[in-house]
Structures are given as C-alpha cells and as structure tokens.
Amino acid sequence: MSKAAKNERYARQISLKELGEAGQDKLKNAKVLIIGAGGLGCPAMMYLAGAGIGNLGIVDFDLVRLSNLHRQILFSVNDIGQSKAKRAAEVLKQINPDIEIHVFNEELSNSNALNILSDFDIILDGTDNFSSRYLINDACVLLNKTLVYGAISRFEGQLAVFNSTKSSPEDRVNYRDLFPLAPADHEVLNCAEAGVIGVLPGIIGTMMANETIKLITGIGEALINRLLTYNSLNNHFFELELTPRAETNKMIPKGISEFESFSYKAFCRINSTFDLSYENFEPMIKNGNIQIIDVRESGEAPDIEHINHINIPLSKLKEQIPEIDAKTIVLLCQTGKRSTVAAEILSQHYGKSRKIFSLKDGIAAWQKENN
Amino acid sequence: MKVELTLFGQLADIAGRTKFQLQDIPDTDTLQKKIHEMYPEMANMSYSIAVNKKTIHENTVFEGDANVALLPPFSGG
CATH class of the missing domain: 3.40.250.10 (Rhodanese-like domain)
Structure with missing residues (x-):
C-alpha cells in the first residue's frame, strides 16, 4: 500500500505526538493473539485491527449463536451457525485489509497451546472458563509472553497485564499469584448462567485493546502487575497492586512435557459429592x-x-x-x-x-x- | 482498629452490600473468621485479599485502620 494511503488510514492516531510514525511502525510489527472471539474478544480485535496491528491471531472453536449477538459485536444474524474465528477474520479484513490475520478454528488445549502462542508477542485472554484461563496463564509463563487479562461477571469486570516482559522477573506477577487455585465448578457462574449486559464486555474488551496498544507503543502506564476492577452499576473503578506469591512457581508446569500432561479440566473441576x-x-x-x-x-x-x-x-x-x-x-x-x-x-x-x-x-x- | 471492607462480585451479592466496616479486628485471619461467621457461604468460596490496595498471601496484622478488598475470580468473557 502507498504511504499516502497508509497515512490516511492511521492519520488520526499518527498525529498523536506520543504515537507518531514510530508508534505506528511498532503496531505494524506487533503480533497479537486473541483467544476467544466472544464478548471481550470482539471489541478488542476490532480496535486492534483498526489500529493496524500487523499480525493478529484469533483462536475460537465455537459457532455464532443468536444469544451471542447482544455482546459479540462482530457478528450478525447471517453468521449464526458459522465459525466465530473465521467470521471474525472476514469482518476484520473489511475493517483493515492491510493486516495479516491468522485463524485458529480449534479449541485451545495443552497439546496445541504452546505451538499457537509461540508465534505471538502479546496474548489476550478473552475466554469464558477457568480451565482455559489457567492454561493460557501457564503457557504465557512458560513461553515468556505478556498476557492481557480481562474477565467479567454480571455487572463487574477485571482487567490486568500479567507476566509482563517489561517487569523484572522477580517482580513479575501472573494469574496464579492472584488466584492460585481454580474455584470449584459450581462456585462461579459463567455468562450463560449468571447473565451479562452486552456493554460490560464491550468496555472491558476495549480496555484490553487499549492496554495492548500501550504495551506495544510504550505510551502511558499499562496495568503491569496491577488489577483494575470496574462496576458498571455504580461506575466505581478499583485498582490494586498485585504481589508475587512464593508458591506460584511450584504450581506452574515446569516444561513442555509437564505442561502437555497437566489436566487443566480436572484441575478446574472439583467433583461434587452430590x-x-x-x-x-x-x-x-x-x-x-x-x-x-x-x-x-x-x-x-x-x-x-x-x-x-x-x-x-x-x-x-x-x-x-x-x-x-x-x-x-x-x-x-x-x-x-x-x-x-x-x-x-x-x-x-x-x-x-x-x-x-x-x-x-x-x-x-x-x-x-x-x- | 477499624477495617473498611469492599466486596466484589458474588461476595457482594451474598452480603447484599459492597462496603461495610468492622471494629477491633487485629489481622486478616481474624477478619476472615469473622466474615465467614457472618456469611457462612463465603467460607467455601475462593477469593483474593488486598490490604490497603495490595494483595496479601498470608496473615497480615493491621497497623492502624485498614481498607480490605475481597475479590473473587471471574471467568466470563
């Protein structure tokens, strides 16, 4: 593409003196993987595609359903029954045909995670279950990748940057430092059971994209080793500092073979006596x-x-x-x-x-x- | 010593409020025991504790009034 067209597409952000041409080049050279093309993933990847992230990966094995459309804003009624990852890639290509998009139309598991994640610099976790969240966290720690974390429940959201390569190894905090053990299956309801207003993942997913752009361009202060919570009912934000936990390292699989044989589903499913x-x-x-x-x-x-x-x-x-x-x-x-x-x-x-x-x-x- | 508690997610749903105060609580272990007495459902739940906006991983003695936040994990996306 000609420089003039590139400049027109990104003109409004290049004109930010903090970003400029140099920041735009950083975005172009970045490789970002979004896991979960759902309520968080959709807005995140739309803004990242728009911003000109050169390489975007999308992981999702699910199909679009009618009950997704109130919050998964990439999709329309014509997409029902189609692959989320493939449809997302098609829509993003229309937003920005100048970026490369890699579709992983498969369920992330411990046998494919390291392979998929290793080609990217920053990983966004927009999944909807604990076993995926622990799996993604551990893979990021093993591969030394920065993890942009977002999660929601009813009217509240959480946002953090874990395992940031910008933080010194001894200060580096990951998901298990915050939540060392997965809660019992029945303790926390997912969106299908607890309900969610579409706007909330829109807000948190958009903030995930913002953190990603800040991490890549070096602008501002990303939420490195910090957790931000947002309550959409009263608009309260709450921010706290995350500290490393001495036992965390012992809980994370040590290498590829230990990771691949770890059962994340069993780890997150404590069978009930009932x-x-x-x-x-x-x-x-x-x-x-x-x-x-x-x-x-x-x-x-x-x-x-x-x-x-x-x-x-x-x-x-x-x-x-x-x-x-x-x-x-x-x-x-x-x-x-x-x-x-x-x-x-x-x-x-x-x-x-x-x-x-x-x-x-x-x-x-x-x-x-x-x- | 006064402890100002802030609850998130399902913990706030159980308590029916997002904030309340407790008096004469010396440390986080005592605090947890007290809130589990008040809300037995919370005793079986996992959550993270932050004292004065910093996560803690072991019993922490309060040196003066403290703000304590209890944060459950969220899985939704």
Whole structure:
C-alpha cells in the first residue's frame, strides 16, 4: 500500500505526538493473539485491527449463536451457525485489509497451546472458563509472553497485564499469584448462567485493546502487575497492586512435557459429592419414590415435561426451602452448577434425613446423550 | 482498629452490600473468621485479599485502620 494511503488510514492516531510514525511502525510489527472471539474478544480485535496491528491471531472453536449477538459485536444474524474465528477474520479484513490475520478454528488445549502462542508477542485472554484461563496463564509463563487479562461477571469486570516482559522477573506477577487455585465448578457462574449486559464486555474488551496498544507503543502506564476492577452499576473503578506469591512457581508446569500432561479440566473441576450421573438417574425415575426438582428459572428451555417434577428456581430456594416428603431428592438445572448449589442448600437444611443428588452436567448433557 | 471492607462480585451479592466496616479486628485471619461467621457461604468460596490496595498471601496484622478488598475470580468473557 502507498504511504499516502497508509497515512490516511492511521492519520488520526499518527498525529498523536506520543504515537507518531514510530508508534505506528511498532503496531505494524506487533503480533497479537486473541483467544476467544466472544464478548471481550470482539471489541478488542476490532480496535486492534483498526489500529493496524500487523499480525493478529484469533483462536475460537465455537459457532455464532443468536444469544451471542447482544455482546459479540462482530457478528450478525447471517453468521449464526458459522465459525466465530473465521467470521471474525472476514469482518476484520473489511475493517483493515492491510493486516495479516491468522485463524485458529480449534479449541485451545495443552497439546496445541504452546505451538499457537509461540508465534505471538502479546496474548489476550478473552475466554469464558477457568480451565482455559489457567492454561493460557501457564503457557504465557512458560513461553515468556505478556498476557492481557480481562474477565467479567454480571455487572463487574477485571482487567490486568500479567507476566509482563517489561517487569523484572522477580517482580513479575501472573494469574496464579492472584488466584492460585481454580474455584470449584459450581462456585462461579459463567455468562450463560449468571447473565451479562452486552456493554460490560464491550468496555472491558476495549480496555484490553487499549492496554495492548500501550504495551506495544510504550505510551502511558499499562496495568503491569496491577488489577483494575470496574462496576458498571455504580461506575466505581478499583485498582490494586498485585504481589508475587512464593508458591506460584511450584504450581506452574515446569516444561513442555509437564505442561502437555497437566489436566487443566480436572484441575478446574472439583467433583461434587452430590453428583448423580444420568445412567444412575434414569432407573431412579422408573422406580419412583423420588422428588425431582428443576431449579432453573421459569421459561428456561428445554422443558422436561416428560418426567414428573416440580419447579423451584434457585433464587426462590435461597429464600425459602420447601417441605419435601420424599426421602430422595434429585435436583437438576441446565449444566449441573445451580443444582449443585441447590443441593448444598437442601443438604444444610435436611442434614442426613434425605438423600440429595444433583444431576451431573445437567439437562444439557443428559439430552445430548438421549439424542 | 477499624477495617473498611469492599466486596466484589458474588461476595457482594451474598452480603447484599459492597462496603461495610468492622471494629477491633487485629489481622486478616481474624477478619476472615469473622466474615465467614457472618456469611457462612463465603467460607467455601475462593477469593483474593488486598490490604490497603495490595494483595496479601498470608496473615497480615493491621497497623492502624485498614481498607480490605475481597475479590473473587471471574471467568466470563
């Protein structure tokens, strides 16, 4: 492309004296990987593509769904059912055809992560689950890559720059210094279960792009070894300093083979003692003498009319525990997370006077098996 | 000694408030014990603790009034 066209495309940012032509060249030479083309990833990669990051990588194995469109702003109704990573790349190419985009239409795992990450300088974590977050963190530590972290829950977001190569090795902080152990699966709800307003990942994802541009160009102060939280309900920002934890190093796999054999899914999934598999659940339905309780909110699909059950949404169960006569109670929800919480609530109330179960992996997994 | 607590995410949902004060708390271990008594659900949750806007990893004695933040991990994206 001619210099004149390049100058026109980036004119408004090159004219920032802090950035200038030199900063634009740094952006052009940068290699940035965005993991997760979701609520955080979409706005982040749109701004990074617009800013002229020379090499952008996109990792996502998922397909676009209607329920994504309120926050995953790269996609439209025509994209439903298509690969997020491929569609994102196509849209970004329209925003800026002068950059290179690498599509990784696959699930990030410990067998492909080191290979994918090694070609990039800065990694953005916009994933939606803990096993990916620990995996990405550990890979960044092993490969000495700067990690721009963003995460959201309901109306709040977190933002940080971990493992910055600009920080001396002894001061360098990573995700495990902040959260050494993954929470139990049912402790934290994901966006599908807890809900999210589309604007919040828009704000946090945009801030992730801003941190990335600052890191590349050297402008301002990136959130290196600091965590910023944002509450979209009251507009409160809270910033804190992150300090290294002595035990963190021991927890991170030491080399490639240790990393590749570490089970991140097992590390993030502490099995609940209430878990009931659908294989064991089906004969229990036939035998009767059990009370089945659907703890999803009213109107959640799919309905389970074919089995005898009652509906008590988890939110109601927290307020008032109903009297249940049956000696065996089976709780179910979409994925098994809320039903585990419900099982704990009932178990505290009934003690050992009832047998309380939660359908493992929920109605979603059970239905998948039956189809 | 006065401790001003700031809660985030689900911890704030459980407590029904984002800020409150506690008196006569000498250190972070005592503080945790106290809030787990007040909100038993929190005892089973993982969260990070920051004293005066700096994360801590072991029991920390308060030298005067302190601001303490409790931050749970978020996974959403």
